[in-house]
Amino acid sequence: MVSELAPQSPDGAYVRPAPQTGTGAKWPSSLPMVAGRYHVYVGNPCPWCHRVSITLALRGLLGSVVTSTRLSNDPEKASRGGWCFSKDDPDPLLGAADLKAVYDACTPGGAYTGRCTAPLLVDLTTSTIISNESADIIRMLNELRCAELDGSGAVDLYPATQAAQIDATNAWTYELVNNGVYRCGFATRQPAYEEAERGVHDGLRRCDELLASSRFLCGATVSEADVRLLPTIVRFDGVYAPFFRCGRYQVRSDYPNVKRWLNDMLGLTGPNLFDLDDARRGYYRDLFPLNPGGIVPAGPQPADLGWPAEARARDESAFAWVSAA
Numbered sequence: 044m045v046s047e048l049a050p051q052s053p054d055g056a057y058v059r060p061a062p063q064t065g066t067g068a069k070w071p072s073s074l075p076m077v078a079g080r081y082h083v084y085v086g087n088p089c090p091w092c093h094r095v096s097i098t099l100a101l102r103g104l105l106g107s108v109v110t111s112t113r114l115s116n117d118p119e120k121a122s123r124g125g126w127c128f129s130k131d132d133p134d135p136l137l138g139a140a141d142l143k144a145v146y147d148a149c150t151p152g153g154a155y156t157g158r159c160t161a162p163l164l165v166d167l168t169t170s171t172i173i174s175n176e177s178a179d180i181i182r183m184l185n186e187l188r189c190a191e192l193d194g195s196g197a198v199d200l201y202p203a204t205q206a207a208q209i210d211a212t213n214a215w216t217y218e219l220v221n222n223g224v225y226r227c228g229f230a231t232r233q234p235a236y237e238e239a240e241r242g243v244h245d246g247l248r249r250c251d252e253l254l255a256s257s258r259f260l261c262g263a264t265v266s267e268a269d270v271r272l273l274p275t276i277v278r279f280d281g282v283y284a285p286f287f288r289c290g291r292y293q294v295r296s297d298y299p300n301v302k303r304w305l306n307d308m309l310g311l312t313g314p315n316l317f318d319l320d321d322a323r324r325g326y327y328r329d330l331f332p333l334n335p336g337g338i339v340p341a342g343p344q345p346a347d348l349g350w351p352a353e354a355r356a357r358d359e360s361a362f363a364w365v366s367a368a
Contacts, residue, residue, distance in 0.1 A: 049225075055232025056239070057225055060158070068182035071173065074166060076189045078108040081173070082135060083180070084142060084163040086114040086126055087318050088325030090221070090274035091177035095162040097270045098181040100312045101362075102198045108191050109184065110135065114142060114161055116325045125329060126161050136167060146172070181270060188365070197365040200267045205363075208261050212268040216260075219246025221275050228287030228333060236288070243289045247298050254300035258307070264363040265311065273308050274317075276301060281319050281342045282326050286333065295348050306351055311361055313354035319345060 050058045070076070083099070085092035099105035113132050118125040126142035128134045139145050142163065146155035149165055149172045164173040164180050174180050185200045201209060219242045226239035250272070253260060260268040275283070276294060284290025294301050319342075327339040346352070 049229035051229075051231055052235075054235055055230055056235035057229035059222060059225065068179045070183045070186040074173070076187055078189050078191045079110065080166060080168050082110045082112065082165050082167050084112050084114055084126070084145065084161050084165075086116050086161045086325075088116055088322040088329075089161055090278060092162045093274035093277075093317060094177055094270050095164075095180050095184070096316055097273055097312055098184045098200065098267075100316055101200065101265060101270070102184065102187075104184060104187065108187065108189060110167075116329060118329060126159065136165065136170060178271075181267060185267065198265075198362045199365045200265065200270060200363075202266070202363045205261055205266060209266050209268045212260050213271055216246060216250070216268065216272050219243060220250070220272065224275060224279070224283040224287050224289055227289040228283070228330075240289050240291070244292055247292070247294070247301060250304075251298040251300045254304045258361075259304070263360075265308075265361050266363070269304075269308060273305070273312075276305050277309070277317055278319075278322060280348055282323050285340065285342070286326050286330075295343075302349070306349065307361075310351050310355045311358065314345065314351055315354075 050060060052058050074081075083095055085096055087093075096105070096111070099109055099111065105111060112128070112134060114126040115129045115132075116125055117127050120127045120141065127140060128142075134145060136145055137148050139148065142161060143155070143159045145163065145165070146157075146159050147153050149155075149170050160175055162177050162180055163175045164183070165171065166173055174183065182201065188197060223239055223243040223246060227236060227243060230236035230239055250260070257263070259265050260272065280290075280293045280295050284293050292298070294305065323342050324339050327334050328337050331337065
């Protein structure tokens with residue numbers, strides 16, 4: 044059953060599907076940088092959606108510049124892909140019932156044939172898909188400049204002077220940690236699982252050692268590398284450790300510098316950007332081959348994990364800024 048849920052290599056290792064629709068990691072030159080024209084669809088359980096929400100929050104784009112819809116995760120209501128809309132957060136494009144209808148409406152001929160995944164970035168003016176690849180979306184959102192961002196006063200999560208360091212950090216954190224937890228959870232043979240599990244904790248130890256002498260992964264200011272790591276770390280103790288069988292060591296007890304960094308990041312983004320209980324329900328109920336009974340365990344709450352209860356005053360020293368030049 045797991046091999047039907049997740050693509051597998053011959054040795055039982057999880058193989059993540061290739062990226063899908065996108066324009067690359069550059070803001071499309073044909074699209075004006077204006078507020079209110081662009082919209083992202085995100086779902087709370089999904090870590091790839093979460094990195095988009097984090098980018099919007101850190102750059103001050105959320106709501107005022109780029110609008111956002113929080114999708115409901117309900118495979119029974121959605122025609123394909125599991126994402127649908129609630130009455131509290133309806134689709135702004137055409138009042139669709141599920142994300143598949145949005146994909147169809149944004150596709151010439153009205154029949155989208157790919158995977159209907161989130162996040163999804165669309166142009167509301169032309170009803171076209173800009174990208175559904177999270178790595179490209181966060182890079183494009185970092186390039187977004189408009190009057191509402193006060194010109195050169197915009198936060199820069201990918202400074203040119205740190206680009207090589209950020210890219211290198213992204214590469215190993217993705218392989219060992221972000222994708223590593225999924226390689227643990229979706230492995231169908233013991234050696235493939237053991238290799239993935241070792242890799243996850245090798246990656247977490249490497250993060251912990253790095254953060255012992257640095258506030259953030261790439262220095263004194265938040266970067267795209269922190270944005271990409273945070274969704275995995277914030278889910279680790281409450282979801283991935285038990286559900287994906289990689290909880291030999293946990294963030295709250297075994298990686299003190301990662302724990303300090305996590306609380307720092309949650310203070311910057313605001314703790315309400317992510318709902319841990321909702322994410323736990325999504326994993327345990329929807330990935331049924333891993334949990335056929337559908338029982339959602341009682342798990343640690345944010346207070347048990349030591350997370351901040353509310354966002355603190357914005358610490359401007361935590362950010363790099365777009366150069367006036």
